[in-house]
Amino acid sequence: QSIFKNRESLMPEYIPEALPHRENELKLLASYFRHLIANPGSMSQRVLIVGRVGTGKTTLMRTFATNLTSIAREKGLSFDYIHVNCYKNRSLFGIVRDIALQLGLSVPHRGLSSKEIMDAVISFLDEGDRYTLIVFDDFHYFVNIAGKEAVYFITRAYEAFHESKRLNMVFVSTDTNIIGVFDPVTESYLNRYIIKLQPYTSSQLLDILRYRASLAFHEDAYDEKLLELIAEYEGVDRSGEGNARHALTILLTAGDIAEKEGAGRISIEHVRKAITIHDRSKEIERINDVLRYSSLHELLLLLSIIRLLRKKNDKEVEMGEVEDEYRLLCNIHGEIPRSHTQLYEYTRNLSKTGVINAVTKNMGNRGRTTLISIPYGPLEELEKYVTTLVTKKRE
Ligand code: ADP
Ligand code: MG
Numbered sequence: 175q176s177i178f179k180n181r182e183s184l185m186p187e188y189i190p191e192a193l194p195h196r197e198n199e200l201k202l203l204a205s206y207f208r209h210l211i212a213n214p215g216s217m218s219q220r221v222l223i224v225g226r227v228g229t230g231k232t233t234l235m236r237t238f239a240t241n242l243t244s245i246a247r248e249k250g251l252s253f254d255y256i257h258v259n260c261y262k263n264r265s266l267f268g269i270v271r272d273i274a275l276q277l278g279l280s281v282p283h284r285g286l287s288s289k290e291i292m293d294a295v296i297s298f299l300d301e302g303d304r305y306t307l308i309v310f311d312d313f314h315y316f317v318n319i320a321g322k323e324a325v326y327f328i329t330r331a332y333e334a335f336h337e338s339k340r341l342n343m344v345f346v347s348t349d350t351n352i353i354g355v356f357d358p359v360t361e362s363y364l365n366r367y368i369i370k371l372q373p374y375t376s377s378q379l380l381d382i383l384r385y386r387a388s389l390a391f392h393e394d395a396y397d398e399k400l401l402e403l404i405a406e407y408e409g410v411d412r413s414g415e416g417n418a419r420h421a422l423t424i425l426l427t428a429g430d431i432a433e434k435e436g437a438g439r440i441s442i443e444h445v446r447k448a449i450t451i452h453d454r455s456k457e458i459e460r461i462n463d464v465l466r467y468s469s470l471h472e473l474l475l476l477l478s479i480i481r482l483l484r485k486k487n488d489k490e491v492e493m494g495e496v497e498d499e500y501r502l503l504c505n506i507h508g509e510i511p512r513s514h515t516q517l518y519e520y521t522r523n524l525s526k527t528g529v530i531n532a533v534t535k536n537m538g539n540r541g542r543t544t545l546i547s548i549p550y551g552p553l554e555e556l557e558k559y560v561t562t563l564v565t566k567k568r569e
Pocket of ligand 1: 188195196226230234422526
């Protein structure tokens with residue numbers, strides 16, 4: 175018999191019914207968005223949520239917005255919750271298009287400007303007398319790539335577009351300094367509506383682990399001691415980062431190891447193994463979020479960089495040789511190589527999201543070149559990981 179009752183409930187995407195130790199934050203959100211139920215259209219609210227990775231930002235917003243949606247529906251209000259993932263949509267057009275698509279509008283890939291799409295969104299809301307809450311999750315990625323003007327377009331949209339009070343927004347970021355990218359008016363407004371999520375302490379993590387373990391495993395497959403070990407390892411009051419995602423991933427890995435070994439239950443040793451594995455692949459996890467949404471060719475380009483760095487056993491490689499390696503890889507996989515300009519764009523993305531380092535260097539009479547490096551490793555693991563992603567994308 176499997177030790178898992180429901181393995182999915184330990185996955186990062188899983189939305190649990192309860193969020194222990196985030197009750198106050200949920201209450202704050204409810205007070206900030208009370209008007210959406212009590213008096214929709216009376217104002218257009220904007221809120222900033224800040225907290226390190228794994229402090230529950232995404233889950234908090236999903237839980238809150240899902241509850242809000244059902245209350246609104248009960249009251250007969252037309253309310254839409256839109257969750258925009260800024261890892262996935264890295265341009266202004268991409269984000270605006272995603273908003274329209276989530277509302278059920280059909281938008282062509284080309285031919286319309288961001289402004290035109292936004293106009294269509296607003297008309298749609300006006301005509302249906304609808305109100306919406308848009309969550310810009312991991313907004314710092316959008317800021318880095320799309321720039322200040324795009325931020326201005328998004329944040330001041332409620333004014334530019336017929337003073338629409340139908341748009342309510344939440345900006346989610348890991349970085350407190352993000353407040354500096356907003357225009358002064360928005361900045362001073364958001365300063366009054368910030369919710370900061372603190373990293374979890376060991377005892378908070380223990381509660382979270384207890385809850386999630388009870389969903390995931392059969393009762394006799396684990397015991398309290400395992401959970402305590404993980405909580406103590408990851409708690410911010412001990413030596414950890416207070417990252418609930420780490421804690422849950424360790425538990426999941428421990429479960430997987432036990433299952434693979436055919437053990438009937440998880441042992442302390444399984445947890446220790448999971449902690450070690452996890453520790454080694456920390457960097458990979460950091461970039462996991464970015465790469466999950468990378469296109470096939472962005473991944474192929476990254477894979478060429480990794481392979482070349484390994485082949486040459488060098489700390490950096492030139493863009494030109496990377497492109498050669500990339501074309502070789504495309505050949506192997508039967509893919510048509512993308513243009514030089516497109517590859518440059520991928521390099522820029524990968525660099526801005528911290529997956530690679532890319533610096534332009536003057537080579538004298540040889541002109542300019544881009545030098546690419548990967549400041550973490552080991553690359554052997556990274557290559558395996560990216561190869562799996564490529565395989566998945568091609569399925
Ligand atoms: P962030 O968006 O801040 O990186 P997530 O919302 O993705 O964090 O949370 C990471 C993982 O931890 C998810 O699996 C989530 O379900 C879980 N988690 C975070 N906070 C809690 C909590 N208070 N109770 C239960 N699970 C939580
Ligand atoms: Mg998140």
